[in-house]
Amino acid sequence: MLALQVERLARHYGEREALSDVSLSLQRGQTLVVFGPNGAGKSTLLRVLATLLRPHAGTVRVLGSSLPEEAWAVRGRIGLLGHEPLLYRELSARENLRYHARLHGIAEERVQEMLEAVAVSDRAGEPLRTLSRGMVQRVAIARAVLHEPELLLLDEPHANLDPAGVEQVRPLIGAISGLTRVICSHDPAGGLAQAHLVLGLRAGRPALLRAAAEVDGAEIAELYR
Amino acid sequence: MRATVDAPAQRQTMTLRRTVGALLRKDLLVELRTLESVPGMSLFAITTFVVFHFALNRNSVDGDLAAGILWVTLLFAAILGVNRLFVADADQGGFDGFLLAPVDRTAMLLAKALALLAYLAVFELIAVPGFALLLLAPPLGHALPGLLAVLALGDLGVALIGTLVAALTVRTRARDLLSPLLALPLFVPIVIGAARASSPLFSLGHSAGPSARWLLTLGLYDLVFGLIAYALFDFLLED
Numbered sequence: 001m002l003a004l005q006v007e008r009l010a011r012h013y014g015e016r017e018a019l020s021d022v023s024l025s026l027q028r029g030q031t032l033v034v035f036g037p038n039g040a041g042k043s044t045l046l047r048v049l050a051t052l053l054r055p056h057a058g059t060v061r062v063l064g065s066s067l068p069e070e071a072w073a074v075r076g077r078i079g080l081l082g083h084e085p086l087l088y089r090e091l092s093a094r095e096n097l098r099y100h101a102r103l104h105g106i107a108e109e110r111v112q113e114m115l116e117a118v119a120v121s122d123r124a125g126e127p128l129r130t131l132s133r134g135m136v137q138r139v140a141i142a143r144a145v146l147h148e149p150e151l152l153l154l155d156e157p158h159a160n161l162d163p164a165g166v167e168q169v170r171p172l173i174g175a176i177s178g179l180t181r182v183i184c185s186h187d188p189a190g191g192l193a194q195a196h197l198v199l200g201l202r203a204g205r206p207a208l209l210r211a212a213a214e215v216d217g218a219e220i221a222e223l224y225r
Numbered sequence: 226m227r228a229t230v231d232a233p234a235q236r237q238t239m240t241l242r243r244t245v246g247a248l249l250r251k252d253l254l255v256e257l258r259t260l261e262s263v264p265g266m267s268l269f270a271i272t273t274f275v276v277f278h279f280a281l282n283r284n285s286v287d288g289d290l291a292a293g294i295l296w297v298t299l300l301f302a303a304i305l306g307v308n309r310l311f312v313a314d315a316d317q318g319g320f321d322g323f324l325l326a327p328v329d330r331t332a333m334l335l336a337k338a339l340a341l342l343a344y345l346a347v348f349e350l351i352a353v354p355g356f357a358l359l360l361l362a363p364p365l366g367h368a369l370p371g372l373l374a375v376l377a378l379g380d381l382g383v384a385l386i387g388t389l390v391a392a393l394t395v396r397t398r399a400r401d402l403l404s405p406l407l408a409l410p411l412f413v414p415i416v417i418g419a420a421r422a423s424s425p426l427f428s429l430g431h432s433a434g435p436s437a438r439w440l441l442t443l444g445l446y447d448l449v450f451g452l453i454a455y456a457l458f459d460f461l462l463e464d
Contacts, residue, residue, distance in 0.1 A: 076325075
């Protein structure tokens, strides 16, 4: 069963074309890794799939629902981890997660469970602005998976994490989670190891789209030249 | 049968209430921690009353002049709160967090309007006694019950228009300039209605109640903007 079905997707910001002619499909439970230099359109693709940006051309189906018409049907089934943690700096980790739990109608017990899962429970009462970037990233990961989404959209999920942090979040956002994932990455070896499907973007256009087993690191490095 | 028909609507109302509660609680917590809106509004109002005190070269004012000074000052101070209303959400990704949740977007309109209403109420606890102390000729005590009614209706209008304008401008680069430019013309009917309704309360010599005609005008203006805000707010949050 398909989790994502994208046909000739285009999206622009004013005159600038951020995405053009992107087509792909991804089975449920599989991982798509998107490579490309800064400004290639990776984050825009994630935001379109997350229902936060409307596609300007083409068709997009996420978890069986067509966007933007049926966006309401997939909200709450998607977990987004972007460049911004989507957390309030003046609130504590616990207050932030409680707020998101209430928005998603989730029991409060899940908040404590997630704080422990990302090893932030000791400092869960402190304002987020006093925590290190790595800790904030872990709280952001907890926020992204708090509502047990079916589809994870992850933009450089390991940014700011130390090796121990990467291990801590692996059960939540790693392959072991069994979730359908779209990951934006700049790490050819790490990204390829997780991918079923690889998409390479250059200036908003697909420059590479193949099964991960058929892609080697040199092709990905070529995207950045 | 009726219970079956009403169940989804009841569930929807409960979800809306829960969402509004979550948003409002978050906004009040953030304001309590940052103190970005209410102290600034209060300081602005008190400073303005002091400026009026010296600029008019009068120890006290009454009637139309008192009502005009009070309402113009309250509305200019409210602009400061309007400007800050969505800033934390826009700058820290709160909009995206909210838009990703499976909730009715009207909840954000209600929560933000309630938050602004709360800021105005707290701010007026400081500004109105400050006005009475620095400028008002008749004692505030007699005018207070009527003034509370005018304040309630005036604040409701400011909260609805302010929320709509703040949502419209927050994602623009010139939001600090655009908010007052858009909000002030829309606030004009509130200034007129509230000042005219309050004027009899501030008259020397005889104590009258607030003008019912102007209270009704304020109420109707609030209703119209409540409906406009409800109709437009969803589109303002969309990409």
